[in-house]
Amino acid sequence: DAGVIQSPRHEVTEMGQEVTLRCKPISGHDYLFWYRQTMMRGLELLIYFNNNVPIDDSGMPEDRFSAKMPNASFSTLKIQPSEPRDSAVYFCASSLAGGFSSYNEQFFGPGTRLTVL
Amino acid sequence: GENVEQHPSTLSVQEGDSAVIKCTYSDSASNYFPWYKQELGKRPQLIIDIRSNVGEKKDQRIAVTLNKTAKHFSLHITETQPEDSAVYFCAASIIQLIFGTGTRLQVFP
Numbered sequence: 204d205a206g207v208i209q210s211p212r213h214e215v216t217e218m219g220q221e222v223t224l225r226c227k228p229i230s231g232h233d234y235l236f237w238y239r240q241t242m243m244r245g246l247e248l249l250i251y252f253n254n255n256v257p258i259d260d261s262g263m264p265e266d267r268f269s270a271k272m273p274n275a276s277f278s279t280l281k282i283q284p285s286e287p288r289d290s291a292v293y294f295c296a297s298s299l300a301g302g303f304s305s306y307n308e309q310f311f312g313p314g315t316r317l318t319v320l
Numbered sequence: 321g322e323n324v325e326q327h328p329s330t331l332s333v334q335e336g337d338s339a340v341i342k343c344t345y346s347d348s349a350s351n352y353f354p355w356y357k358q359e360l361g362k363r364p365q366l367i368i369d370i371r372s373n374v375g376e377k378k379d380q381r382i383a384v385t386l387n388k389t390a391k392h393f394s395l396h397i398t399e400t401q402p403e404d405s406a407v408y409f410c411a412a413s414i415i416q417l418i419f420g421t422g423t424r425l426q427v428f429p
Contacts, residue, residue: 246422248418308354310366311363313363
């Protein structure tokens with residue numbers, strides 16, 4: 204397996220533009236997570252899905268952010284309109300279902316470095 | 321919700337010395353405690369994890385200890401090498417991972 208795949212790897216856009224980040228989880232994984240990493244705030248969980256259903260989106264910073272998972276092999280994180288403070292590295296991660304008492308390793312994708320000018 | 325604190329934020333050691341990074345968590349229901357290593361420009365990668373029914377786990381030069389009563393856990397790296405230089409993150413979890421703020425470890429030859 205190629206691991207978690209993210210695209211694009213780098214994105215430079217202008218303020219006000221729509222940005223779409225893409226993620227393909229590891230085949231067979233039931234959970235998918237979106238994180239944002241900045242120097243100031245560290246690694247923040249934005250949202251996670253279980254079996255394609257959003258479970259907790261309390262980390263999504265504003266209504267400008269939205270995430271979807273139309274099927275088990277694809278998820279998107281969209282920012283519309285983008286702002287300079289959205290500049291960060293966005294990671295997608297996936298894991299197997301482990302049940303309440305048995306959590307499993309999250310595998311991270313390579314990340315998308317977003318710069319909003 | 322869960323809150324994870326991590327100390328120190330930076331740590332410099334001489335090659336061959338030991339390094340210890342400590343984390344505390346707030347939610348007693350957390351039952352999974354992984355440690356991730358992130359090299360510059362790379363993704364976080366799991367190096368070791370421990371579950372709440374275990375007090376200590378070791379894998380070659382790295383070990384993790386967990387004190388559930390005190391709600392803290394620690395990463396120990398022995399015989400450090402320059403390639404251990406990276407940012408290390410602890411996390412606590414019931415379902416989703418809540419990360420600490422990271423420790424930048426520098427190992428000087």
